[in-house]
Amino acid sequence: MTGSVPQGPGSDADTDPVMRGVAATAPAYPAPAGIPVSPDPAAISVRNVTRDYRRPRTSVLRASEPVRALRGVSFEVAQGERFGIVGESGCGKSTLLRIISGLDHATTGSVHIEGTDLTGRRDRQLRFLRTRLQLVFQDPMSSLDPRMRVHDIVAEPLVAQGRGPSRERVGELLEAVGLQAAAADRYPHQFSGGQRQRISIARALAPRPNILVADEPVSALDVSVRAQVLNLIADLVDELDLTLVFVSHDLSVVRHVCDRVAVMHEGEIVEMGPVADVYDDPQHPYTRQLIAAIPTLSKALSGTTAADLTRETSP
Amino acid sequence: MSAAGTRARGRGRGDAGDVLVVQGLDVTVREQMLVEDVTFTVRSGERVGLIGESGSGKSLTALALMGLLPEGLTATGSVRVDGVRHDLVGADERAMSRVRGRDIAMVFQEPMTALNPTMRVGDQVAEAMLIHRTRPNRKAAHSAAVELLEQVGLPDPPDTARAYPHQLSGGQRQRVVLALALANDPALLVCDEPTTALDVTVQAFVLDLIVQGVLDRRAAMVFITHDLAVVATVCERVMVMYGGRIVEAGPVQAVFTRPRHRYTQGLLGASDLAVVDDRGRLATIPGSVPAAGRFPAGCVFRNRCAHATALCETRPPWTATGNDAGFACHHPADAADAAPTSASEGRQR
Numbered sequence: 147m148t149g150s151v152p153q154g155p156g157s158d159a160d161t162d163p164v165m166r167g168v169a170a171t172a173p174a175y176p177a178p179a180g181i182p183v184s185p186d187p188a189a190i191s192v193r194n195v196t197r198d199y200r201r202p203r204t205s206v207l208r209a210s211e212p213v214r215a216l217r218g219v220s221f222e223v224a225q226g227e228r229f230g231i232v233g234e235s236g237c238g239k240s241t242l243l244r245i246i247s248g249l250d251h252a253t254t255g256s257v258h259i260e261g262t263d264l265t266g267r268r269d270r271q272l273r274f275l276r277t278r279l280q281l282v283f284q285d286p287m288s289s290l291d292p293r294m295r296v297h298d299i300v301a302e303p304l305v306a307q308g309r310g311p312s313r314e315r316v317g318e319l320l321e322a323v324g325l326q327a328a329a330a331d332r333y334p335h336q337f338s339g340g341q342r343q344r345i346s347i348a349r350a351l352a353p354r355p356n357i358l359v360a361d362e363p364v365s366a367l368d369v370s371v372r373a374q375v376l377n378l379i380a381d382l383v384d385e386l387d388l389t390l391v392f393v394s395h396d397l398s399v400v401r402h403v404c405d406r407v408a409v410m411h412e413g414e415i416v417e418m419g420p421v422a423d424v425y426d427d428p429q430h431p432y433t434r435q436l437i438a439a440i441p442t443l444s445k446a447l448s449g450t451t452a453a454d455l456t457r458e459t460s461p
Numbered sequence: 462m463s464a465a466g467t468r469a470r471g472r473g474r475g476d477a478g479d480v481l482v483v484q485g486l487d488v489t490v491r492e493q494m495l496v497e498d499v500t501f502t503v504r505s506g507e508r509v510g511l512i513g514e515s516g517s518g519k520s521l522t523a524l525a526l527m528g529l530l531p532e533g534l535t536a537t538g539s540v541r542v543d544g545v546r547h548d549l550v551g552a553d554e555r556a557m558s559r560v561r562g563r564d565i566a567m568v569f570q571e572p573m574t575a576l577n578p579t580m581r582v583g584d585q586v587a588e589a590m591l592i593h594r595t596r597p598n599r600k601a602a603h604s605a606a607v608e609l610l611e612q613v614g615l616p617d618p619p620d621t622a623r624a625y626p627h628q629l630s631g632g633q634r635q636r637v638v639l640a641l642a643l644a645n646d647p648a649l650l651v652c653d654e655p656t657t658a659l660d661v662t663v664q665a666f667v668l669d670l671i672v673q674g675v676l677d678r679r680a681a682m683v684f685i686t687h688d689l690a691v692v693a694t695v696c697e698r699v700m701v702m703y704g705g706r707i708v709e710a711g712p713v714q715a716v717f718t719r720p721r722h723r724y725t726q727g728l729l730g731a732s733d734l735a736v737v738d739d740r741g742r743l744a745t746i747p748g749s750v751p752a753a754g755r756f757p758a759g760c761v762f763r764n765r766c767a768h769a770t771a772l773c774e775t776r777p778p779w780t781a782t783g784n785d786a787g788f789a790c791h792h793p794a795d796a797a798d799a800a801p802t803s804a805s806e807g808r809q810r
Contacts, residue, residue: 234660235631338749339515368514368687370746373731377742395660402734402743439665443733446693447717452672455665455694 187261189357189389190223190246195255197241215241217413218255225356228383228390230404230421232397232436238413239393243361246391247281248272260356277307280350284362286342290334296320296345297330303352319348324378340371344378351382358383359391364399376403398440401425409433478504479543480648480681481526486538486550488521488530488705493754495534496521496705502785503649503681505543508672510692510713511685513702514728516750519685522702523653525550526683527567528557543648563593566642568671570654572634576626582637583607583622589644609640613670632663636670643674650675653685668695689732693717698785701725704751704761711786721782721793724762760791768792 196219198212216238223229233239244250245257248264257264260278280303283289290299300316317327323344334342343363350358360379364372380403383390394400400407401421408418409430417430428434439455481503488496496518503509513519525536528549540549544564547556561567569575577585586606587599596602603622610618613636626634635655642650652671656664672695675682686692692699693713700710701722709722720726730736730744737743748765751757760777763769772791781787 234662340749368750369689369728369732370514371749373743373745377745380742397661398734402737435662439662441665441668441688441690441694443690443693443717443729444735446690447714450694452665452668452694456669 187258188222189225189227189260190221190229190391191258192222192242192246193220193256193258195219195242195245195252195257197238197245197250198253215413216245216252219410219413219415220255221408221415221418223389223391225389226387227406228392228404230400230407231391231393231410232395232400232407233410234395234436237410239410240361242410243281243359243391243393247279247359248275273307276303277353278355279357279359280353280355282343282346282350282358282360282363284365286339286346286366287334289346290342292334294333295330296332296334296337299334299345300330300349300352303349307353309353315352316348319351320345322351322382323348324374338371339367340375343367343375347375347378347382351386354386355388357389357391359393361393362395363392365394365396372399379403396440397425397437398442409436480505480507481543481683482539482541483526484539484541486522486525486536486540488518488525488534488536490534494705495753496525496536499538499707501700501707501710503683505648505681506676506679507698508675508682508684508696510696510699511683511702512687512689512692512699512728514687514750516753517702518705519702520653521705523567523651523683523685526651527561527565528552528554529561559593562589562647563595563645564647565649565651566645566647568635568638568642568650568652568655570657572631572638572658573626575638576634576641578626581623581625582629583610586610586622586637586641586644589641593645595645606640606644609644610637612643612674613637613640614666615640632659632667635659635663635667639667639670639674643678646678646680648680650680650682651685652682654687655684656691657686657688664691671695689717689729701728704756705753706761706789708762708790709788711782711788715786719794721780721788722762722790723766723768723792723794725788726794727765760789 195216196214197216198214200212201210204210219242231239231242241250245252246259252265259275262274264272264275297316300319304310304315316330320327320329325341325344325348329337334345337345363379364375367375376399379390382388390404392400392403404421406419407421407424408415409424409432410416411432417424417428417433424433425437428437438457441455479502483502484500486496486499487494499522501509511519511522521530521534524530526540526549530536536550538550542549542560542564545560549557549560576582583603583606586609587602590596590602590605591599596605607618607622610621615621615633615636621629626637629637655671656667659667668691684692684696696713698711699713699716700707701716701724702708703724709716709720709725716725717729720729727746731746734743746765751764757764759774760766760769763773766773770792777789777791779787779789780793
């Protein structure tokens with residue numbers, strides 16, 4: 147348990163999420179800080195990030211209300227930690243992920259990756275980020291270019307960074323994710339969903355990142371393949387000492403994969419803590435509802451019906 | 462008030478209360494067998510799950526039941542539904558269009574593609590009743606539609622009835638699709654992954670509505686999904702499909718706690734995130750589901766099975782273990798064996 151959760155200056159006591167076991171020790175950060183001088187900075191540090199999207203005008207007289215996708219999100223992920231983000235569609239988890247990955251900018255607040263501030267940097271100045279942080283997406287079909295051979299897909303991050311692609315490195319990566327080096331000459335459509343997700347993971351690992359961000363990486367996979375890919379991610383995170391940010395709508399998958407989890411709802415983190423605590427003893431009503439709604443085999447076999455899932459069962 | 466009871470019975474097939482009787486159903490494309498020898502019966506008020514991974518043939522089975530197979534695919538065998546005088550296999554489109562939406566209805570995975578984007582949702586639900594003439598006129602159909610929208614828990618039903626599909630959320634659209642399916646009190650409801658595209662909290666509500674809708678009408682249900690937990694929550698009986706065949710069937714409790722087929726056993730092991738080995742890794746089934754037509758001869762699971770022997774090159778016979786229960790495996794897991802999955806709440810780590 148390493149996360150020191152910054153309580154931003156503007157944070158309101160009653161709307162504060164449940165921050166288990168950290169509130170007492172959390173140092174109050176000074177207002178929007180510059181680059182921290184800490185010798186061993188957190189892998190990811192997010193402070194009071196908000197993101198508003200503008201909507202098209204519906205009236206000539208006034209601008210439309212903006213969509214407040216993120217409403218002041220703060221958390222830290224320590225080096226080597228496995229951090230889960232859970233929430234339903236529209237809760238802001240994908241927006242948060244895009245901001246952490248430098249694909250979008252926060253409206254206010256700051257994001258530091260390994261101590262470097264992303265705030266106000268242009269795309270060109272974010273190149274360093276691509277060597278440190280890489281992404282795996284949900285749909286392995288749409289995230290791989292169907293016209294590129296697997297070799298070119300996996301080598302692309304290296305080419306983009308001006309490092310020559312080497313045949314050996316690609317072979318090595320493919321073997322690391324459980325594919326044969328010969329797969330390099332084939333096209334994505336020749337692989338199954340699980341294998342495509344392995345290719346996607348190989349591509350993410352190509353620039354030797356320290357941080358792996360996975361956005362619903364197993365949601366599109368079959369049960370038997372899901373277990374294989376989850377095991378692969380766990381193996382790679384162990385072997386390569388990666389920091390993992392794992393986003394999912396499925397709290398039970400996050401519980402298996404992660405050490406700590408943040409539950410998001412309507413653009414805010416409503417609860418955060420070690421997975422076992424959040425899962426076994428949820429504090430926030432939304433978390434309770436979310437956990438109660440997940441159908442599980444053991445619950446079903448002990449007589450839980452569909453009607454029971456809709457009832458928020460307090461522990 | 463049994464919907465089935467008020468209708469004329471089919472030509473005396475099966476016992477009283479049989480709503481759906483499927484016998485030796487095959488689906489083929491050219492020489493390839495996609496669904497092979499599927500046989501099962503669903504009775505009035507019964508909720509039966511059909512589970513399997515993608516490519517196992519479960520959706521094709523559903524489409525064959527509805528007479529909705531894509532061009533080029535042919536079904537053979539027999540599908541009889543209570544209240545319909547002819548066999549659904551080989552029935553022409555005119556006959557099937559009288560059956561679909563009245564005797565059997567279907568809820569699909571993607572509610573956006575199942576609804577007409579250019580029509581108000583109330584009109585769509587009313588249309589289902591007008592086409593089958595189950596309501597005397599437009600006005601009666603419309604008020605019945607509003608009532609149905611209320612039954613599926615949509616807010617402000619008269620107002621929602623005037624909405625177009627794009628104005629509704631995914632969960633609301635799926636509720637509309639369910640209202641549509643239930644409009645004519647079908648004897649059989651076929652659900653194909655109805656909640657896969659929904660958030661968990663929305664899924665819980667939609668599952669509850671489906672079960673309620675089926676119970677209220679004493680209809681029979683075939684529920685197709687890849688999610689074992691959903692099937693265990695919603696159904697009483699389950700059939701496990703792999704490689705186009707039903708490899709195991711039985712009551713949910715029995716199949717999920719004491720699986721006999723090695724595939725069922727593997728599937729349960731892989732889906733249980735609470736049981737891990739000493740390195741914290743999940744149990745897996747090696748390899749992946751082969752493409753259609755690439756399944757091995759004999760036992761379809763033998764190329765991924767740790768227990769496979771030369772015997773498995775011959776097709777395993779169906780071993781019945783009870784009414785509607787059985788498995789097709791040469792080396793079944795011992796019936797006395799504890800399941801690989803623990804049904805206990807405790808997390809073993």
